[in-house]
Amino acid sequence: MKKYILDFRVSENVQLHDNYALLKLTPADGCPLPEMLPGQFVEVRVDRSPSTFLRRPISINFVDYPHNELWLLIRKAGEGTRTLCGLQAGEILNLVLPLGNTFTLPESAQERILLVGGGVGIAPMLYWGKYLKGKGYTPRFLLGFRSDKDLLQYDQFRQFGEVYVSTEDGSLGEKGFVTQHSILNEPFDRLYVCGPKPMMVAVARYARERQLFCEVSLENTMACGVGACLCCVEDTVEGHVCVCKEGPIFNIEKLKWQI
Amino acid sequence: MKKYILDFRVSENVQLHDNYALLKLTPADGCPLPEMLPGQFVEVRVDRSPSTFLRRPISINFVDYPHNELWLLIRKAGEGTRTLCGLQAGEILNLVLPLGNTFTLPESAQERILLVGGGVGIAPMLYWGKYLKGKGYTPRFLLGFRSDKDLLQYDQFRQFGEVYVSTEDGSLGEKGFVTQHSILNEPFDRLYVCGPKPMMVAVARYARERQLFCEVSLENTMACGVGACLCCVEDTVEGHVCVCKEGPIFNIEKLKWQI
Amino acid sequence: MADLNVNIGVLSLKNPVMTASGTFGYGEEFADFIDLSRLGGIIVKGTTLHHREGNPYPRMAETPSGMLNAVGLQNKGVDYFIEHIYPRIKEIDTYFLVNVSGASVEDYVATAEKIAALDRIPAIELNISCPNVKEGGMAFGTSCQSAASVVRAVRAAYPKTLIVKLSPNVTDITEIARAVEAEGADAVSLINTLLGMAIDAQRRRPVLSTVTGGLSGACVKPIALRMVWQTYHAVKIPIVGLGGIMNATDAIEFLLAGASAIEVGTANFIDPQISEKIVDGINEYLEKNHIASVKELIGGLML
Amino acid sequence: MADLNVNIGVLSLKNPVMTASGTFGYGEEFADFIDLSRLGGIIVKGTTLHHREGNPYPRMAETPSGMLNAVGLQNKGVDYFIEHIYPRIKEIDTYFLVNVSGASVEDYVATAEKIAALDRIPAIELNISCPNVKEGGMAFGTSCQSAASVVRAVRAAYPKTLIVKLSPNVTDITEIARAVEAEGADAVSLINTLLGMAIDAQRRRPVLSTVTGGLSGACVKPIALRMVWQTYHAVKIPIVGLGGIMNATDAIEFLLAGASAIEVGTANFIDPQISEKIVDGINEYLEKNHIASVKELIGGLML
Ligand SMILES: Cc1cc2nc3c(=O)[nH]c(=O)nc-3n(C[C@H](O)[C@H](O)[C@H](O)COP(=O)(O)OP(=O)(O)OC[C@H]3O[C@@H](n4cnc5c(N)ncnc54)[C@H](O)[C@@H]3O)c2cc1C
Ligand SMILES: Cc1cc2nc3c(=O)[nH]c(=O)nc-3n(C[C@H](O)[C@H](O)[C@H](O)COP(=O)(O)OP(=O)(O)OC[C@H]3O[C@@H](n4cnc5c(N)ncnc54)[C@H](O)[C@@H]3O)c2cc1C
Ligand SMILES: Cc1cc2nc3c(=O)[nH]c(=O)nc-3n(C[C@H](O)[C@H](O)[C@H](O)COP(=O)(O)O)c2cc1C
Ligand SMILES: Cc1cc2nc3c(=O)[nH]c(=O)nc-3n(C[C@H](O)[C@H](O)[C@H](O)COP(=O)(O)O)c2cc1C
Numbered sequence A, B: 001m002k003k004y005i006l007d008f009r010v011s012e013n014v015q016l017h018d019n020y021a022l023l024k025l026t027p028a029d030g031c032p033l034p035e036m037l038p039g040q041f042v043e044v045r046v047d048r049s050p051s052t053f054l055r056r057p058i059s060i061n062f063v064d065y066p067h068n069e070l071w072l073l074i075r076k077a078g079e080g081t082r083t084l085c086g087l088q089a090g091e092i093l094n095l096v097l098p099l100g101n102t103f104t105l106p107e108s109a110q111e112r113i114l115l116v117g118g119g120v121g122i123a124p125m126l127y128w129g130k131y132l133k134g135k136g137y138t139p140r141f142l143l144g145f146r147s148d149k150d151l152l153q154y155d156q157f158r159q160f161g162e163v164y165v166s167t168e169d170g171s172l173g174e175k176g177f178v179t180q181h182s183i184l185n186e187p188f189d190r191l192y193v194c195g196p197k198p199m200m201v202a203v204a205r206y207a208r209e210r211q212l213f214c215e216v217s218l219e220n221t222m223a224c225g226v227g228a229c230l231c232c233v234e235d236t237v238e239g240h241v242c243v244c245k246e247g248p249i250f251n252i253e254k255l256k257w258q259i
Numbered sequence C, D: 001m002a003d004l005n006v007n008i009g010v011l012s013l014k015n016p017v018m019t020a021s022g023t024f025g026y027g028e029e030f031a032d033f034i035d036l037s038r039l040g041g042i043i044v045k046g047t048t049l050h051h052r053e054g055n056p057y058p059r060m061a062e063t064p065s066g067m068l069n070a071v072g073l074q075n076k077g078v079d080y081f082i083e084h085i086y087p088r089i090k091e092i093d094t095y096f097l098v099n100v101s102g103a104s105v106e107d108y109v110a111t112a113e114k115i116a117a118l119d120r121i122p123a124i125e126l127n128i129s130c131p132n133v134k135e136g137g138m139a140f141g142t143s144c145q146s147a148a149s150v151v152r153a154v155r156a157a158y159p160k161t162l163i164v165k166l167s168p169n170v171t172d173i174t175e176i177a178r179a180v181e182a183e184g185a186d187a188v189s190l191i192n193t194l195l196g197m198a199i200d201a202q203r204r205r206p207v208l209s210t211v212t213g214g215l216s217g218a219c220v221k222p223i224a225l226r227m228v229w230q231t232y233h234a235v236k237i238p239i240v241g242l243g244g245i246m247n248a249t250d251a252i253e254f255l256l257a258g259a260s261a262i263e264v265g266t267a268n269f270i271d272p273q274i275s276e277k278i279v280d281g282i283n284e285y286l287e288k289n290h291i292a293s294v295k296e297l298i299g300g301l302m303l
């Protein structure tokens, strides 16, 4: 898949909460967006942020082809993401995209699929959910947050399937971690997961016990984003592979996680 | 004189030309401005400018005590000053001030005084002119620019004395360098000069030939701005002295310039 | 268009801009972004005799105006390179140079010999300066004797252009440069990364799995430039300069300090098109200053 | 308030934060901005036996996340210090340490002896690592023999706390640290500046009058931290860590790597209040993490 370096214009910055922003971006030259697949990410150059030397990897949250808009959902983790969350409509952002692999499509429309997201890890699940629905599958979503104040994009997810919510403090949906949610008592065929590592490990354990197909979206410290520097490796049954190129989506069977 | 580190709020950014901006600043906490003398400068911390590691020295252009405003006149020289010129009203700027020495007052109100500024070197002359006038002296101003398009703050200078203008291309005032201006055929007692080094040297030569009192405002590469690092020395008859502390104003008799 | 051709020994490059080992993969990763044939050369990832898994992760830490890496020469070994990668890249119209690493003199020699057989690889860059491996690597590059011994052995086995990549983690880089020149190196390239470290104060742990790693990026430029300048006055063989080159102005500074060619490393991560932009930028500088050939810049610093 | 007291040999500091020589004048320049008595110590400008004019200007160049300086030990000489400066600063309630430089062993000894007579100066920092002077300076700090010889001579003449400031421009800083430890140094401080260079590509000239200069600031932190960590595992005497400390987190990283105290240098230029803020920041860190004494952080890196 061809990669591009493109300037985007911020068409809207939706301040979702104190700690999150949703950036809606459109190519600065007005050209149509390139093809992007769910699970892929972009590398953002953060201008005017002195402590941010390298680009920052950010998942593709949603691609709105009719409006020619790419969405990025960003959590303030440090200076780079804080700067991104502060961008205003009209400002320019330089992206390298699309990067990485994509999720594996289910084999049949009958499969019972659950997309699990935790915190900002819900980001890739929105586009993936839309994509699945568009291909005739029936995704359901299990979203985990710390509390109701952290809930993100609920209405967007609702467009593409049923949504279940867990919060750690019980302020919304079921109380506890996603793995404690009652929906997991139902049978599933495939799980797709993105979130904090402990959450992904817990879901992977659940999947392994039941021998379910399970793909997770990994993070790593990245420099190039294109498989050139070998900084972002994950240890797999095939040895060290680059999360930015062979990933970020991995089948849990390939990983050497202690689960 | 006590020095401060203070946050200022940009109350107005007057885009004078493509290459210059006038920043009007007021203390962010609303407190009255500290005392500042003509010829002194401030050290500006340039935020959100990755290639600007150190503060930037900028002359005090004007102090408007009634409006509690400090003016900085800034020419785009590189990334730091470009960032400053792009600040918008409401933004915060951190300054260390006031730094350096001041001009020497004439001995009597009868003295014929000429303040000579070239390009952005006119900056300290405005406040100095106002100060002189306030003390009962009669400053006159000779301002040199490349062309009429570079003319800066003419009306402001007019408030404090007669203004003569030279432009290199003759598009305004007399054609040529300031040292070629016909006003220099008149007798003067004191000259105060700030501008590019070749201009200051030329004026210094003129002064020396006539044995006139002449003070120049020097630049140098500065790190601390307070006389601690010894990075900004000028070679004088007293040895290496710091432009930021013993200067920036020097009597030409102290300098070892070849003139 | 100014004349951008430069020579490194008998090797004539179409322009002085190469990409640094370990930062540009095998070139292919950047083919979507630039026209690879516009580069003076591409130096591929550090290659060893045998497959290496490299270090555990985390392997990277960002630092002020730079980064630390602890990749540790992960590569599939020279045979894999010859069988699987070389056939793919050999038609690209630029020079590919192989960066050769080893844990022993014998490893270096065996790897260099295999590379020598490849028609389209006109030169190797001998990496005696990798700070991220336990045996060999930097240890070879930090003493004159060991540097000389590995260069002597490889020189005997490798007939084409031999560039030796020096470590900046030394008291006097000119000594090492002279030692490898005396053993017949055709050129030296400098600098490899500086040994550095990052700590996560909150977790009270090192950031990198290997505790220390190699520092690169804009932050190292002043050091690299000084070393190139010192080495230019110490040896007669050409110098390939690198370390923190982020744009054409930086590249020109290295040429002025005495480099005959330059390599772009970490900058590729921030702007994947930067190497080609640097070729254009050098040309513009020459045209603007009415300089006919880039060769006039080499060592052209006025004191 | 956590316990911030640390010891450097017999010297007990109220907290581990000192200001680095050459970046804080004689403290007075910063008295408008901070309460000097809140600092662990102030290390004054490099002092030599005789008056020195230092290098011609330009003496400074900005670099990515750092700066080069070529001040060249400008100072009025030790006698001037004793007569004119010492009387002014001696009532300030913090320790003043004098950074002693020289062009010969005899110079170092004579200067140290004169300082030894000053009641309120409990320690000197022996600068065998200044890259900006022709004779002496860094040359002493880049070989074990010369480092040992100057320390031996000064140790014999100077009875109070002797801190030796090491140069980072060496292959193995731990060798030098061990050499000066063996001669009776009470502590080592590291790092001094890294030798670097800046070029003005447009004018095709060096930026600094001396061509090369000393690199400091945020950019050098990864290197400094690595050297402190290496040295911590090589010597038993305390280490004073510095190089690129810009905030309290950086300072804590140095303590974790093995420093018993730290010095703030270039950061003073950007925020003249930073040294006092770092004292507060360390205290906050300790309180937040329920650590009773800053001593628990020293060398507390978990592997
Ligand atoms: C494939 C991928 C997709 C991602 N998608 C998103 C997303 O959609 N939305 C989002 O908000 N974040 C996403 N992240 C995480 C995001 O890249 C980091 O939060 C960001 O790089 C932190 O930069 P900073 O300058 O704000 O913080 P820093 O000051 O650099 O670091 C703050 C914290 O974040 C950690 N961190 C720094 N860089 C990375 C990195 N490259 N990867 C992981 N952690 C890092 C640091 O260790 C530190 O703990 C993704 C990361 C990856 C690898
Ligand atoms: C006492 C003093 C008062 C000054 N007053 C003003 C003023 O009122 N208005 C104004 O616009 N400028 C003034 N300057 C000059 C101003 O400080 C520089 O233009 C500015 O530092 C350049 O920063 P930069 O990041 O934009 O450019 P850089 O990219 O840092 O440099 C651009 C060019 O400016 C030169 N330069 C960089 N730093 C300095 C420095 N500290 N002093 C002199 N030249 C430098 C560089 O050599 C280079 O040629 C003053 C300088 C001094 C020393
Ligand atoms: C991620 C990474 C991997 C590297 N791998 C190698 C390598 O395999 N062999 C080598 O000689 N140098 C390697 N280097 C060093 C670079 O080639 C170069 O010498 C160094 O990064 C300094 O240049 P820069 O500042 O332009 O990046 C690597 C550097 C980085 C950042
Ligand atoms: C302008 C300047 C002058 C310095 N003068 C001295 C000096 O006289 N003696 C000395 O030992 N170190 C001197 N140094 C080095 C600093 O004390 C310190 O070791 C170095 O700057 C690294 O720390 P930093 O990165 O925090 O600045 C000087 C540094 C600078 C920037």
Ligand code: FES
Binding pocket: A221, A222, A223, A224, A225, A226, A227, A228, A229, A230, A231, A232, A233, A242, A243, A244, A245
């Ligand atoms: S970030 Fe460079 S290989 Fe993945």
Ligand code: FES
Binding pocket: B221, B222, B223, B224, B225, B226, B227, B228, B229, B230, B231, B232, B233, B242, B243, B244, B245
């Ligand atoms: S800038 Fe530090 S002494 Fe003048």
